Amino acid sequence: MDKIIADLVDQPDSPSAMRSEADLILTRAKWASEIFRGYDRERTQAIVQAVAQAAFEKAQEYAEWAVRETGFGVVEHKRFKAEASSRGLVEYYRDHDFVNPRVDHERMIVEIPRPAGVVFALAPATNPIATVYFKILSALMTRNAIVFSAHPASRECCNHATRLLAEVAERAGAPDGVIQAIDEPTIPLIDEFMRSDKTSVILATGGMAMVRAAYSSSNPALGVGPGNGPIVVDDTGDCKKTARYLVDSKSFDNGILCTADSIAIVYRSIAKQLRIEMERVGAYFCKEDEISLLREFMFGAGSLNVKGVVGRDAPLIARDAGIRVPLRTRILVAPIKKIGIDEPLSKEKLSPVLAWFVAAGKSEAFTQARATLRMTGAGHSAAIHSSDPQTVLDYATSVEAYRVIANTALSQGASGLTTNLAPTMTVGTGFFGRSSVGENVGPMHLVHWTRIAYAKDASIDISSFDGKQLKFSGPLASAPSDGVPGEDSGSRAAPPAEPRAPVSPGNRRQAGKGRPVEEHTEVDLRSEIRRLIAEELRRNRGE
Amino acid sequence: MSAEKQDFLQRSKEFWNPGKTQAWQDMEVDLVIDRREGYYLYDMDGNRYIDVHLNGGTYNLGHRNPELVEVIRRGMERFDMGNHHFPSLARTALAEELAKCTPGDLQYTIYASGGGEAIDIAIKTARSAMQKRKIVSLVKAYHGHTGLAVKTGDARFSVPFLSQDIEHEFIQVPFNDLNAMEDALRKRDVAAVLLETIPATYGFPMPHVGYLPGVKALCERYDALYIADEVQTGLMRTGAMWGITRYGVEPDILVTGKGISGGMYPIACTVVSPRCAGWLTKDGFGHMSTMGGAELGCLVALKVLEICQRPEVASIVHYTASYLRKGLDEIRAMYPDFFTGIRQHGVIMGLEFTPPEGAKIAMKHLYRNGIWAIFSTLDPKVLQFKPGILATEFLAEEILSRAEVAIGAAAAEALGHDGGGRRVAA
CATH class of the missing domain: 3.40.605.10 (Aldehyde Dehydrogenase; Chain A, domain 1)
Known part of the structure; x- marks a missing residue:
């Protein structure tokens, strides 16, 4: 043409x-x-x-x-x-x-x-x-x-x-x-x-x-x-474990999830020890001049350098920023002095780069965590490492996030991969984040319910509804194509039977493979998932 | 009815067509279509009707389909009808696309301004190619009103104008009767058999299994061409691009019209195989049509072909056909003495009623209930029921909910009692 x-x-x-x-x-x-x-x-x-x-x-x-x-x-x-x-x-x-x-x-x-x-x-x-x-x-x-x-x-x-x-x-x-x-x-x-x-x-x-x-x-x-998760680390936890969770979480899929950690806000009293533990498991703490190089590389153009940093390996980002780091580096840590729009490194980074802010104590840690989410990531996720339930409660009340992950990896925890939150790839940011849903989105959000209601004082036997079946119409029978061999119904007297055999466990097939879907018991599957997760975490820790 | 409408109908009788105008009033269908959109018509009093007549598939893609409107709007900024003598970008582009999407070796497109003219072209082409005069068609056939086309059809449209065949060149045989067909062809003096794949105006009687391929085989045996009139069965109405391919037949000539230009700018097309196309090579000036294949129509037709071939369309046709069938079967079960049969292939449907003019009663009550469907002129016990190929489930459900009431009322009128009406438990 x-x-x-x-x-x-x-x-x-x-x-x-x-x-x-x-x-x-x-x-x-x-x-x-x-x-x-x-x-x-x-x-x-x-x-x-x-x-x-x-x-x-x-x-x-x-x-x-x-x-x-x-x-x-x-x-x-x-x-x-x-x-x-x-x-x-x-x-x-x-x-x-x-x-x-x-x-x-x-x-x-x-x-x-x-x-x-x-x-x-x-x-x-x-x-x-x-x-x-x-x-x-x-x-x-x-x-x-x-x-x-x-x-x-x-x-x-x-x-x-x-x-x-x-x-x-x-x-x-x-x-x-x-x-x-x-x-x-x-x-x-x-x-x-x-x-x-x-x-x-x-x-x-x-x-x-x-x-x-x-x-x-x-x-x-x-x-x-978007997310921009702050992680508060107080002085009551186990630094060694916390260090692992922080590095595992930040390096997961190279920090690309919206649930990924953005800024570790650590109490001054444990900062040094935590840093040593993190360095042991693959964190590289940037020096003063390196922080400038990193900031320039990541945000020099005014917004996040998507091509250069998003989801890339830490050593590659470092190299391109002009920083020499050991090859085994899993995350880059950038100590910063303030949190807000005038410190680009405190924004969402979608990369294995973690900002690091040392706080004088609880008050400063909490106000800075609030500041983080008020800038970006409102309603999303936050984490805390503390063995004191009151501190955890106070933090969760203070910070504008609908998920507060305690004492484990934020990235995997908030999306329900390693916690009992609903597993999701769509994290509700609720009213804080101008969204209609604040929890982890799942199938339950795609269905509404028609409710049949009786007067409060009605004397009906509601249990007569038990076991009543809805009328399921099932697949739509194909209309006849009169005169076409095999598709012609002649003068069809009654609607035809359903075209597909009803599915029973016996003839469930795995699509395209011709072998039946394995019938897992609940225990099997749960333990398999646990195994997968454990294996994953082990790999992350380099064990 | 508003005073304005009454006044208008008077003028319609005075200046347009008194007989037809009055006939519709007698049938209690006082439709004067004003604006139209999608599958809805609005009459000049503002009443809304769902269109399941679609002028025989002309409005397959809905009235004023926005994509077609846009094509013609932009087309008008550059083109008009064109000069039919010269090679034309638009005509050739459409011919190329038709060659691609029609069955077998159909290759050249000869253009007309309407279906009748396209049938005339097909007949002339067949006669020229075969050097024989006779044309076989069906009893109760309808292929249009032009000089040759009208002779292939029912006497109802030729005799009043003294235009019937008197030279015994046009033979008519009963539908679904291969013996009669063979008798007509046996002398090898027939140029072509002309068949609507599913005869529309006769109420969509369906070809028996094997009938159409049988006719094609007879054509081959007795040196006749097969002309497929796909005006009402083409363009996805059967769920396939052309109805004829569903029956496994590759015609020598295929005629398409009505829906081909979406009801926006009239053209019709006769697509022919190289075997029949001799005159195009020897004497390309042999047939002319100033408005045939008007370029604006060709542009719209190209868009129509493109839309029809989108993967979603076959799926929607299948859903619409199956869903309506399920619902109509349920209605039929409520009025078994009145609503007796459904003829169907895709969204081509004929609803059969017991009274000899039962479709007129059904039509009237459907009209009262906001649905416009037309009876079959040559078999008025059958109602043509032709939803569009882009129908939504919303529309289909509304058609059924209205049809249930309307057919109940029609049954009551026809049978003189309530006619049943109890929904049979599923």
């Missing part, structure tokens, strides 16, 4: 073309969600299991791909997050039923889960695969359709993973189009998706601009802001 004609027909820049592209994808998603919401729990779980399994198996491959494509992070850590966000996530929610009704006998209320419909999800370049896994599985558990928009820098691996999981889901019986990816997301196109009345909820993880756009779209949004 000649260019004159192609330009007139394609019109990639035209708002109406973009609106239509979004509308078509969302129309398909809406259809899928309409059918999916009629699935029973067994059918839903079969799909969830198949997708989680396929995702888990591909964790290594996609972790490598993500690092290759974006240049961010550490393969083994990305793999760990991806595994935790696939089988780990499903395991965590194993006993949550988002499909069947629940009866509250006490209050005479019956609750019926109602899926959101179409979830529009964004994935950041810093954490692409785990986010894709997490959001897709959260949507599937709650019988929602999901449309993914990858960050341009991680588009190829994200879209590949999204399409693979879509295929697996459909093969396991999910409605066609239940998972879709946008080929080439652009800002105006994403805007059309966010503003469409066919989008039920936006699950935004990413830059501040994107999150604000989600909230400005007129659609419900679960948007989460």
Whole structure:
């Protein structure tokens, strides 16, 4: 086709073309969600299991791909997050039923889960695969359709993973189009998706601009802001352990998670000892002139040097900044004298660089921790290392964070990987962070409940609802194509049987492999996850 | 009805078409379409109707589809209809795309301004290629109103104008009857068989398994060409780009119209294989059409083809077809004495009712309930039910919720009692 004609027909820049592209994808998603919401729990779980399994198996491959494509992070850590966000996530929610009704006998209320419909999800370049896994599985558990928009820098691996999981889901019986990816997301196109009345909820993880756009779209949004976690270390803890947690946490995926530590705020009385312990496990403390070099390299251009520092290995950052460090260096520590906009190193760094602030005592430590989050990262995460519960409580009351991780690694702890918080790749920053959700986002946020209520003094037997089944319509039977061999119904008297065999544990198949999904017992899976985490932490400590 | 509308209808009778204007009033369909958007029509009194007539698929992609509007708006800044004598960027671009997306070796596109003219072109091309005159079509066929097309169709449209075939060049055989077809072809004096893949105006009777491939095989045996009239079955309405490919037939000539230019700028296309295209080489001036393939129409058609081939569309058609079928089956189970059958391929649907003019009763009650669907002119017991290929679940559910009430009322009128109406437990 000649260019004159192609330009007139394609019109990639035209708002109406973009609106239509979004509308078509969302129309398909809406259809899928309409059918999916009629699935029973067994059918839903079969799909969830198949997708989680396929995702888990591909964790290594996609972790490598993500690092290759974006240049961010550490393969083994990305793999760990991806595994935790696939089988780990499903395991965590194993006993949550988002499909069947629940009866509250006490209050005479019956609750019926109602899926959101179409979830529009964004994935950041810093954490692409785990986010894709997490959001897709959260949507599937709650019988929602999901449309993914990858960050341009991680588009190829994200879209590949999204399409693979879509295929697996459909093969396991999910409605066609239940998972879709946008080929080439652009800002105006994403805007059309966010503003469409066919989008039920936006699950935004990413830059501040994107999150604000989600909230400005007129659609419900679960948007989460940036982090900038302060870690207070008082004088009551075990310096050796604290040192390990700090270095493990800061070096995890090279500090790329929004839950990563930003500034260690340590009591003067233990600063020296803690520093020695940290140096033992791979921290390099920059000297005065090196701090200037690092500041210039990281923030010299006025904002964070994304290409130069985000998710890169500490020795590489040091080299490019002009600092000589031992090759085994896992994190760079930059002692700073103040916290605020006039000290760039106190901002979010998304890299294995930790700022270090020595505080006179409790009061100064707490005010500086508050100052950190009031600058950036409000509502996100903070940590404290202290053996005094009152100190922990006072800190958690003071600091504007909805997660305060005590005596363990902040980065992995806040996202629920090593704590009992809900495992997530979307950390709610709540009212402090101008978000509608303050806890770790999960499948429970993608479903609302219809509540049947009786008068307080009604004399009804609410237990008669126990064991009552919802009418699940299941997959949609295909309409006949009269006259086409094999698809013709003649004068069909009754609606045909469901096209797919009902899923029972016996014929659950692992997508594409032809062998049955391993039937793990709960204990098996929990211990496997514990093992993975322990192994990961050991590796981090260099044991 | 508003005074304005009454006054307007009077003028419509005076200056436009008194018979047709009155006939609609007699059928209690007083539609005067004002604005239109997506699959909704608004009449001049502001009443809203869901369009499941779509003018035979013309509005497949919705009324005033925004992408098509944009193409034509930008196109007008550079082009107009063009000069039909000269090689044209737009006409050739569309011909290239049609060659890519049509079955078999179909290659050249000859342009018309409407479906009838495109059928005439197909017949002339077949006669020229085969050097034979006879054309076989179906009893109750409809292919348009132009000189040759009208002769292939039902007498209802030719006899009043003294335009029926009197030279025995146009033979009509019953649908789904391969023996009759073979009898018509046996003498090898037929240039072409012309078939709508699913005859629309006859109420979408469905081809039996093997019928269309059987006709194609007979054409090959008896040296006749196969002309597929894909005006109402093409452009994804069956869930595939062309209905004919769903039946495994590769035609020698394919005709597309109506929806091809999205209802925005009229063109129709006759796509032919090299075997039939002799006259284009020997005498390219042999057929002319000033407005045929008007360039603005070609631009829109290119966009229509592009949209139709997006992966989401097949999925949406499948959902719409299956969802509506499920709901209509449930309604049918409520009124088994009135609503007796559903003919279906994709979003091409014919709803059968028992009374000889049952579709007119259903049409009236659907209209009262905000749905516009038309009866089949040549079989008025069948209602044409043709939702668009970009329908949403929201629209489909609304169609069903309105149809349930309307068909109940129609059954009550037709059968003189409540006609049933109890939902059969699932």
